[in-house]
Amino acid sequence: xxxxxxxxxxxxxxxxxxxxxxxxxxxxxxxxxxxxxxxxxxxxxxxxxxxxxxxxxxxxxxxxxxxxxxxxxxxxxxxxxxxxxxxxxxxxxxxxxxxxxxxxxxxxxxxxxxx
Amino acid sequence: xxxxxxxxxxxxxxxxxxxxxxxxxxxxxxxxxxxxxxxxxxxxxxxxxxxxxxxxxxxxxxxxxxxxxxxxxxxxxxxxxxxxxxxxxxxxxxxxxxxxxxxxxxxxxx
Numbered sequence: 001x002x003x004x005x006x007x008x009x010x011x012x013x014x015x016x017x018x019x020x021x022x023x024x025x026x027x028x029x030x031x032x033x034x035x036x037x038x039x040x041x042x043x044x045x046x047x048x049x050x051x052x053x054x055x056x057x058x059x060x061x062x063x064x065x066x067x068x069x070x071x072x073x074x075x076x077x078x079x080x081x082x083x084x085x086x087x088x089x090x091x092x093x094x095x096x097x098x099x100x101x102x103x104x105x106x107x108x109x110x111x112x113x114x115x
Numbered sequence: 116x117x118x119x120x121x122x123x124x125x126x127x128x129x130x131x132x133x134x135x136x137x138x139x140x141x142x143x144x145x146x147x148x149x150x151x152x153x154x155x156x157x158x159x160x161x162x163x164x165x166x167x168x169x170x171x172x173x174x175x176x177x178x179x180x181x182x183x184x185x186x187x188x189x190x191x192x193x194x195x196x197x198x199x200x201x202x203x204x205x206x207x208x209x210x211x212x213x214x215x216x217x218x219x220x221x222x223x224x225x
Contacts, residue, residue, distance in 0.1 A: 040217065091159070104161070109156075
């Protein structure tokens with residue numbers, strides 16, 4: 001079956017522009033996570049959606065970052081007024097439910113470059 | 116402040132030998148640990164995990180050891196194969212999400 005997909009695979013933008021990154025989770029997965037990996041760093045948790053519950057936004061680095069999950073499926077991560085330090089690979093993962101016994105399946109990521 | 120640390124950014128091993136990847140953590144409340152493997156241009160994939168109630172978990176060529184008193188875990192790959200060449204991330208489950216280390220790039224030479 002289809003895995004987690006993300007689009008675009010690569011995005012180059014100019015400083016100050018807004019960008020939207022999309023994640024299509026595995027069908028039926030209620031939990032969805034966004035992470036980012038900056039150069040030389042590990043995966044940094046950004047935000048977590050579980051079903052219809054309010055998302056856990058504790059990892060978002062600033063108020064320029066926001067995310068939505070429509071209809072409990074597709075999610076969009078929006079970065080407003082991008083800065084060069086936002087350059088990273090943004091990874092989305094989904095799991096059957098939001099508990100550790102459910103494996104997180106990752107998408108291939110979106111590589112964002114802010115010039 | 117990093118809660119999960121992988122202090123070796125890279126490791127090179129000869130094919131057929133053992134690869135040992137190390138990970139340290141600071142939060143004694145972590146109760147579940149995972150290893151992920153990542154190839155270039157792909158997302159990480161789950162490899163093996165261990166609960167804090169155990170000190171060893173084995174799956175084929177992969178074994179994870181947990182030393183709770185030292186807050187240390189390690190992944191052993193025996194025998195190492197060229198296809199094992201990838202970045203390996205250690206992760207701990209804490210506060211409802213995964214906390215990852217920076218990764219160790221393993222190169223297995225034929």
